[in-house]
Amino acid sequence: MADLDLTGKTALVTGASRGLGRSIAISLAQAGAHVLALARTPGALEELDDAVKAVGGKASLIPLDLVEGEGIERLAEALMGRFEALDILVLNAASLGELAPLPDIDPKVWNHTLNLNVTANWRLIRALDPLLRRAKRADVIGVTSHVGGETARAFWGSYAVTKAALEMLLETYAEETARTEVEVSIIDPGTMRTDMRAVAMPGEDPQTLPSPDETLPLVHHVLTRTKAEPIRVRKRDLQN
Secondary structure (H helix, E strand, C coil), X not given: CCCCCCCCCXXXXXXXXXXXXXXXXXXXXXXXXXEEEEECCHHXXXXXXXXXXXXXXXXXXXXXXXXXCCHHHHHHHHHHHHCCCCCEEEEXXXXXXXXXXXXXXXXXXXXXXXXXXXXXXXXXXXXXXXXXXXXXXXXXXXXXXXXXXXXXXXXXXXXXXXXXXXXXXXXXXXXXXXXXCEEEEEEECCCCCCHHHHHHCCCCCHHHCCCHHHHHXXXXXXXXXXXXXXXXXXXXXXXX
């Protein structure tokens, strides 16, 4: 995203400490945005901060568990007092859940997956909507998967159901903000070399998979498009 100028913009990225979230956070900072990097692990966030500084960027670190307490609401209140607007919101944090037949999924795992993959994103939208509407153009980007978004797959129930729900959440928000300057996008990056993929496919050689950095053109595309397009964009759509 070398040709993208985000100077003066503020971007909040969830799940920013590793995988796709890390790649997006670094690239937005390199483009000039002040990145609000949110993740659970302080140590991983500090490593991200070093990487952001190495490309000449700026980040504020937000160690926060999105499913615990009222942290999201407190965060929104703090941001309202510090920033005039929120220009970019990347909803990337997610849990794989449990790969098991639906009747065998642990209820605690089911609830946690639903809370993180869906409810936390609704709470973020609910709490940050005023800041997003203050921006000259605000981009809300949700990360989805073909599992749930397009295809049902046995044993992937907790993940697939929540991704399908996330897509409907974002599509609804897009309808509700259609006459505002808030642009909502859903990106499907496809298979990537991430920790989540390694858990899901332990026998797979990760070196045969594309890195998260190879998905950045998809993020660039949704941040720069100006004409009406389908809200959901897949990596392979840009390759056709």
